[in-house]
Amino acid sequence: MDFPSSIDVNLPLGRFPSLWSTWLDLNDNVRAILGIGCLILIPIIMNYAIAWAMYHWQHWNVDEQQIPPEYPSFIPYIGNIIPFIFDGKNFVQRVTSYAGRVTSTRLNVLGQEIYIFQEPETLAALWKSPVLSSPIQSYVFALKYICGMQEKALSPYRADDSGSYPKPFPGTQVEPHNRVDYIIHQGVQRGLVGPGLVPTTRRLTKAVTRKIEHLQVSKEWTVIPDLSRFMYDIVGVSIIESICGPSLMSINPAFADDFWTYDKNVPWLSRGIPSFVIPNAYRVRDRLIDQLKNWHSFAKSHFTESDIEDDGDSDRFWGSEMMRSRQKTLRRVDDQDNDSIASSDLGLIWASVSNILGASTLATAHVFKDRNLLSRVREIARNHSEDQGEHTELELKQLQKDPLLSSVYAEVLRLYSKAFMIAKSPHVDVSLGRWWFPKDTMGLANSHVSHMNDNFWNTKCGLYPIDTFWADRFVQDPRDPSSGPMRPEFQGKERKAHNEPFFSLKGLEGAWIPYGGGHKQCPGRFLAKAVVISTCILLSQRFDIEMLTESMEMSPWKFGLGVLRPKTELPFRIRRRMS
């Protein structure tokens, strides 16, 4: 049908007829395609509009206790997955903010409901709950994709709904020898928080001190291309030695280099990128698993009880009681074999190295970049060292209580830790104040969102913005009401009990969360603090370091996996100080 052209120009709604005539001028195929497009698009837009309205309505409806509102997604089912995986930082920040405040939210990702809890009080309530287990799906995911565990060995992990407490959850059918969640949890607790803490810290600080003492650096400047690699050779290798003993790397001389390459590839492995795209990452992981198996059989055939040292923990074959006992407990779990135990050990070693390495590197970079901070750190070191050089174990322990050093350590973790913590309640719904956390669903918390909460952290009225490093942020000075980590209105009465500047994490539960919280909190946190502080002290005392780059841009790819790493190499020059 032809449309009279005269109407076209004279009608007050002249645009409508011209659109209409354009539509009629199109050929049938194009009209059919556009028609189908509209049929698909209109329900999507309506669905989005309804989801959007529901989202806001649930946020305004503050009187009721409810499950967190579902964040609307333009394309149902798959809408959230792409930004979640590839733009995690901005996506998580966006979905957990409402009307300028941090909030909790619900996402639908590939048909699965995921809850993100973020308000400090909600997180504090979450971590007090005694009914949470480990999120077994995420264990399975990490063991499969990051550590290369085979499907059969993963089945007892998938089946374990008994929780990580000594007493299994009521209703579970899992047999005691298959309680992998509890077995792993209690093993690392004993090794890193319980009786193993003192001997492991001693081995670790000794190894770090020895490596720093023996650095091949003279009194002349030497240029070194990358601070991260330099710190890996000190801190990363020391932590592997202190947990696994000297034999792992002495019988596998390529282990340290292979592990460095593997660690760089973990962000890709964790995204499930297949082996034909990143063959080298898979090859290096296979090599590490072979080397771990080689170490296991070497240690098994050489170790006797008499090798255990007087501290009751160390031995030169397995390294520590934690690694010795994992061999027994994990082997008893159904369907485990040499490969699966090696994959599991690879995961533990990665957890031990990855974050501590990032934290020590960034703390060192910040201390040496700021001359004033460096001289304050050196002054503290001098005051704690009797012979103006060597630090005794006791001195290093006392240095961990120093407010400035503790603040530098805490601020590095506040600024650079971007971990997802995962929680699940397999059997009962959990009340978290305003929100419900339904049973058998996945709950997440992200440290980046908590650490960048502008409404909580003190910036001294914008002088030290939330996304910048301020060495003194965590120092509380009783004489300065504007000091301390949180905004003055959140400060407790604690500072009244002090006369001198002090460091305390009181009141930061649910806000400073680099280690997660509650029962599943990182067991390596005490070791981490000891190492970050000892490394800063020892390096600043013995060496001059000048960073040869201004850039401290972080790679976004480790977002969600812990402490970030610099995007590029950090070149620097170093020389031994005149004593």
Ligand code: HEM
């Ligand atoms: C700055 C250093 C570190 C940071 C920021 C860090 C952070 C974390 C985080 C966020 C978790 C997950 C907690 C949760 O799910 O709620 C975790 C778990 C864990 N971390 Fe660390 N970590 C650090 C150092 C270490 C070290 C040095 C070790 C070992 C020597 C270690 C061993 C572990 C282990 C074994 C787990 C799993 C615990 C379990 O499943 O029960 N971490 N860590």
